[in-house]
Amino acid sequence: MKKLLIVGNYLSPYVRKVLLGLEIKGIAYEVDPLVPFFGNDAFSRLSPLRRIPVLIDHSPGGDLVLTDSTVISEYLEERKPEPRLYPQDIRDRARARWLEEFADTRMGDVLIWRYFAQLAIKRGVWGEEPDRAQMERTMNEEIPSVFDFLEAEAPEAGFRFGALGMADLASACFIRTATYARFQIDAARWPKTAAWMERTIQAAPFEKLAKYETVIARMPVAQHREALRSLGAPISVENYSDAKPRRGIMPI
Numbered sequence: 001m002k003k004l005l006i007v008g009n010y011l012s013p014y015v016r017k018v019l020l021g022l023e024i025k026g027i028a029y030e031v032d033p034l035v036p037f038f039g040n041d042a043f044s045r046l047s048p049l050r051r052i053p054v055l056i057d058h059s060p061g062g063d064l065v066l067t068d069s070t071v072i073s074e075y076l077e078e079r080k081p082e083p084r085l086y087p088q089d090i091r092d093r094a095r096a097r098w099l100e101e102f103a104d105t106r107m108g109d110v111l112i113w114r115y116f117a118q119l120a121i122k123r124g125v126w127g128e129e130p131d132r133a134q135m136e137r138t139m140n141e142e143i144p145s146v147f148d149f150l151e152a153e154a155p156e157a158g159f160r161f162g163a164l165g166m167a168d169l170a171s172a173c174f175i176r177t178a179t180y181a182r183f184q185i186d187a188a189r190w191p192k193t194a195a196w197m198e199r200t201i202q203a204a205p206f207e208k209l210a211k212y213e214t215v216i217a218r219m220p221v222a223q224h225r226e227a228l229r230s231l232g233a234p235i236s237v238e239n240y241s242d243a244k245p246r247r248g249i250m251p252i
Contacts, residue, residue, distance in 0.1 A: 002059075004029040005236055007043070008036070008052030009224065010212045011180065013112065013173035014069040014104070015053040020169050021073050023205040025080045030236035033228055035221050037125050037247070043240035056238075070100060073166060085169075087161040096167035099153065099160065103170035110146050111178045114138040119181040125221075125245050147190045154192035164203055172200040180217045 004022070006029055008015035022029045034043065036052045046054050047067045055072045057064040066072045077085050087093045115138050118130035150171060153160065160167035175185065175197050187194035200206065212233050216224045222243070229235045 003234070005032065005056040005058070005238060006030070007032045007034050007046065007054035007056065007238075007240055009033050009216075010209060010228070010233075011177060011217060012036075012052055013108070013177045014051075016173045016176065016209060016213075017069050017166075017169055018053045018055065018072050018076075019209055020173070020205045021076045021085050021166075023208060024083055024085065024164070025076060027076065027080060030234045030238075031228075032236045032238050032240055033216075033224050033233075034239075034241050035125075035224070035245075037121075037245040038221060038241045038243070039246075040240055040242040046240065070104060073100075084163070085166045087165065087167075092161050096161060096165060099167045100170040102149070103174055106149075107146055107171060107174040110138060110142045111174045111183070114142060115183060116178050116181045144189075147185065147193055150193045150196075151190045154190075154196040156192065159200070160196075164200065168196070168200045172197050172206070176201055176206070176213075180213075 004027060006015065006018060006022070008018075008031070010016065010019070010031070010033060019029070019031070034052060036043075036047075036050050039047070039050055043054075044050060046056070046065055049067070051067065053067075053069055053072060055064075055066040055075070057066075066075060073085060086096050114134060118135055118138075122128040122130055159165065175183070185194040185197060212228055212231055215227055215231060219227060225235060225239070225241075
């Protein structure tokens with residue numbers, strides 16, 4: 001059986017979420033470490049919104065292509081139910097899905113597009129300076145609203161529904177990416193959230209991926225593939241990248 005292919009870069013919180021699920025479940029996979037701005041025409045056909053991750057399941061019945069991190073995670077859960085990413089109890093499972101949705105939408109908007117993209121993507125991909133007025137609003141208004149919500153959800157100890165699962169992973173994925181733009185949770189203001197996210201990010205699946213992320217975080221995009229391969233990352237032969245970036249529907 002061929003390994004699943006994940007198209008998308010290790011620094012993306014959405015890609016990281018899927019890779020963590022694969023690691024927890026012990027499902028073999030390969031990665032085309034694509035930054036979506038550098039996707040070629042074939043990538044556009046796989047992902048009409050030019051977003052990552054993309055999962056390609058090469059199977060005898062024909063390739064299955066999925067292009068949303070939550071859809072992919074739920075596919076992995078149904079493909080291999082144990083270990084679970086979502087709680088067994090129906091009410092807890094619904095709540096875990098809501099926390100995942102909050103992370104993917106609200107945290108994605110604030111921590112990625114309003115914070116990380118301003119500091120890292122604008123400069124690194126487009127050679128532009130951040131919007132300082134937007135950054136100030138983000139730091140003073142948007143980020144506090146996110147972490148006020150998380151503080152009310154954070155467990156006193158351990159993980160949100162007992163075992164490490166999607167309710168923990170989804171939020172931690174966005175915080176992890178934001179740290180590459182020097183973001184830190186104010187532990188004095190949001191102590192339970194800071195401790196919860198630290199426990200999650202220190203879990204073994206996160207630590208395994210971190211060795212790849214930290215190397216490429218300060219490296220030109222064109223060097224990612226070979227650097228990751230030299231570290232032993234499961235890099236695919238399939239490659240959907242172009243040399244020059246192009247703008248898509250993403251808000252930057």
